[in-house]
Amino acid sequence: MLPIIVWQHLTVMFCFKLNGRIISILDSFCYIIFMQESWRNFLQTQHAVIENDHVIHFGGLMAELKHAQTGTILVDLSHYGLLEVSGADAQKFLQGQLSCDVSAVNINQAQYGSYCTPKGRVLVNFTVLKKNSDWLLQCPVDLCTPIQKRLSMFVLRSKVEIKDCSEQWVRMGVAGEQAGMLVEQVIAPTKSDLDESLALSVVHSAHTSIVRYTPDRFEFITSVEDAQKLWRILSEYARPTGAASWRRREIHEGIPVISAATQEQFLPQMINLDLIGGVSFKKGCYPGQEIVARTQYLGKLKRRMYLAKIATHEVVAEGDEVFCTEMQDQSCGTIVNVAPSPAGGYDVLAVIQQSSVTTGGFYWKKPKGPELIIGTLPYSLL
Template identity: 45%
Template structure:
């Protein structure tokens, strides 16, 4: 049975963009994230593959992380910005063999792959669409490590990578893993995860797990909205301040060393529907937006959980969705400390 046939046989429902939204029980799937291991087809992400002997040097001159320092057994978050320091995309970067892979929001992949390719020039590297022959599965939950180890033979620590016969296994924070597998082997691996007791869930559940991990993903709704530090990118290892030049590096460095950071990313809850790109307001801003939602996902208890970049000074007055009198945002904890 093909990969798509396997998903359809299990009742996967897709939206107009082709993302798997749920497997018929959306509310129960959200609640399951807390109590059991879940597995999700990560169709919301694309993969750009870079191949060639000068790949590390090329990517190091384009991305915010130190790609040259990335070993085979590790992954790193990164970003790609305009010369003005505004993020065009965020990535999870890892290696397999001699190739480097950039996981990116699927809706941005084609444009960012084309843009990066424009700067290759004489560098001995080439970009290609790895989503054609690779599938990414996400596994999360209290017993995720045991189930991933049962089907792949390993369960690496956060931001560590193990390469097995069945998959490239990437450990993430908050008891989460990604399994990158050849397309023709994805169905068998998926079935083995289900047999081990994992529950299939749709894209909103994984998005909720990203929010709880404090891992921002730039999408079309938030391109060029944030400098890296506003979205806490340096706190998750996505920014190197010692590696040298890349687009936007001067702005990022100035923000770090010369200026006081006025905006930060916070985890919030709101008792209302919300979406990436929605603006948030505070009374002291005199009608101007205080910030913008990076990610939003339905919460098991109702409403939405959010990652929000907003003025730090607005926290005292309170943040509201849509306007200063809109639904109130309530702050939740992140898994890492803010400066």
């Protein structure tokens, strides 16, 4: 059990103000940039090894991956960014742009969704949250700027503002056997608001939002000024690890993340978004909706996303091709996401030809290359 003083610390930090001073737009910008640099410096004092603003590990990648199998982990999620969509027409605008039913999202319920090209190919997929009257779209941080610009092209006369607020918030995650207990202790006064029967339930305090992905995986989206205090509290009970431990959890849960390497390669159903609530077939139009719906109702989906393991010492990358015995020299799939396995090699999500799954014989990067061993996802593909 966490001591009562934990919540007292959090209550104080959630009420933090900038000494009562009114900040100008320029001051605010400089403050955010400074504090994010401060956050990176803080992580380095915690022994984080950081490359390209991503935490690689806190001293030993393989040891962290092994710990994550049975222990509780704490992960910096700066590899994710946030787009904020606000204004009187924000919900209507997003409903006409994203594949999910945005009207089903509320302050206590998030949802997966995607943004597609007119041909139905996924440009990016999100976790969609609502905070107060604003909407937050979480996706890989390097896609935030291009997606913000593309969405802004369609605002026209709508009362909608889209901005990249990645620098305004710090993202961190806890996962593992003790994660649920840890989060319950942290949010004790509002515990009942975090619906334990639902995936993607959300609870908010003044400066922190907590997303429940599964019973043992949670994300904190917290203000920059509160992040260091929160990290210190959580790290007393969870081991800090690099981003690979979190990615591996997402992979085994069958949650895809489209990156720059895989944009415009898949329909939403190919990456199983329809199976995790990321596609609505009852809402109105959105870019690519006609093709997505036709594929669904005519049963023409030939490829699905599968969990697999690849035993290799070479580096496996998102966007790599997959081959199979049945199709010989012709590619039959693509690597969507990848994370190193504590047993060696890599765990991956791969979109592959469904008709070939029963016959087997899948290979990475070239015919007769390292074999993909198909695993089992936590949801049915039927």
